Amino acid sequence: MIELVVTAESVAxxxxxxxxxxxxxxxxxxxxxxxxxxxxxxxxxxALVNDAHQLGKKVNIAVNGIMHPEKMKxxxxxxxxxxxxxxxxxxxxxxxxxxTMMKNEALQIPYIYDAETMVTSSRQINxxxxxxxxxxxxxxxxxxxxxxxxxxxxxxxxxxxxYGATCIHQSKRPLLQNYYNYTALEESTGKExxxxxxxxxxxxxxxxIYEDSHGTHIFANNDVNLMGELxxxxxxxxxxxxxxxxxxxxxEFVKIVQLFIEAKKVIEEGKWSEEIAESYNQKVQExxxxxxxxxxxxxxxxxxxxx
Numbered sequence: 001m002i003e004l005v006v007t008a009e010s011v012a013x014x015x016x017x018x019x020x021x022x023x024x025x026x027x028x029x030x031x032x033x034x035x036x037x038x039x040x041x042x043x044x045x046x047a048l049v050n051d052a053h054q055l056g057k058k059v060n061i062a063v064n065g066i067m068h069p070e071k072m073k074x075x076x077x078x079x080x081x082x083x084x085x086x087x088x089x090x091x092x093x094x095x096x097x098x099x100t101m102m103k104n105e106a107l108q109i110p111y112i113y114d115a116e117t118m119v120t121s122s123r124q125i126n127x128x129x130x131x132x133x134x135x136x137x138x139x140x141x142x143x144x145x146x147x148x149x150x151x152x153x154x155x156x157x158x159x160x161x162x163y164g165a166t167c168i169h170q171s172k173r174p175l176l177q178n179y180y181n182y183t184a185l186e187e188s189t190g191k192e193x194x195x196x197x198x199x200x201x202x203x204x205x206x207x208x209i210y211e212d213s214h215g216t217h218i219f220a221n222n223d224v225n226l227m228g229e230l231x232x233x234x235x236x237x238x239x240x241x242x243x244x245x246x247x248x249x250x251x252e253f254v255k256i257v258q259l260f261i262e263a264k265k266v267i268e269e270g271k272w273s274e275e276i277a278e279s280y281n282q283k284v285q286e287x288x289x290x291x292x293x294x295x296x297x298x299x300x301x302x303x304x305x306x307x
Contacts, residue, residue: 018051226299229296
């Protein structure tokens with residue numbers, strides 16, 4: 001079965017995508033989760049888990065930040081809270097959190113392993129499967145030819161980004177704030193500013209950048225759209241699909257989610273075709289932000305050309 005994992009920027013949007021037909025809602029709070037469209041309060045997390053369960057859906061909470069000592073001290077309390085509200089699963093990147101769960105049965109929650117660009121082989125994914133992971137988030141830089149080879153050996157499902165932005169650099173250092181300090185400017189460094197970097201003499205480049213408590217985040221020039229490749233993913237056993245709306249907001253993101261819901265249904269019914277794929281792909285592009293590029297990422301890259 002294909003599973004659609006979808007972010008949300010508000011409680012209202014979470015309800016929209018849940019009732020539209022997604023399978024798993026992906027939310028969290030900024031203190032512990034990386035690059036979320038919105039930081040949900042504890043009360044909102046509790047309510048959304050309850051609402052999702054009433055609809056027969058799951059909730060995945062992002063706990064995938066690198067937890068420096070001050071945050072790691074707060075992890076047991078947060079895990080206890082997530083256990084209490086009966087969250088279905090969490091996404092984890094820091095081995096320290098996994099260790100915390102392993103040594104305390106009362107804090108154990110099914111987890112998806114997410115180490116970003118580090119998750120590039122079946123050997124690594126299977127290692128964490130032996131440590132209790134029920135799945136892993138595949139690095140966005142893995143080409144399809146390598147994915148096909150990996151699929152034969154995977155012991156747990158691998159999640160693939162089928163729509164959304166790709167982070168290409170994260171630093172704990174406040175790079176933007178350091179720049180503003182150097183230039184004696186007083187400016188906000190948050191995501192709401194819509195800041196981006198451009199390469200010299202290439203004004204069309206658009207590397208989104210912002211800061212939060214995890215440091216500085218820089219994103220690829222183009223966002224990912226694998227609408228035209230969904231059937232290939234399904235045939236190779238990659239059926240956990242992630243849609244990330246961090247830079248696609250409001251009703252436009254909901255429209256894109258609905259397109260992928262429809263695509264899932266058509267594929268599972270065995271009615272997918274190149275014509276349908278192209279039609280849906282065109283509709284995704286129409287709802288995608290006009291100031292952001294869109295392509296298939298590393299999907300078609302020749303593995304032999306990666307250095």
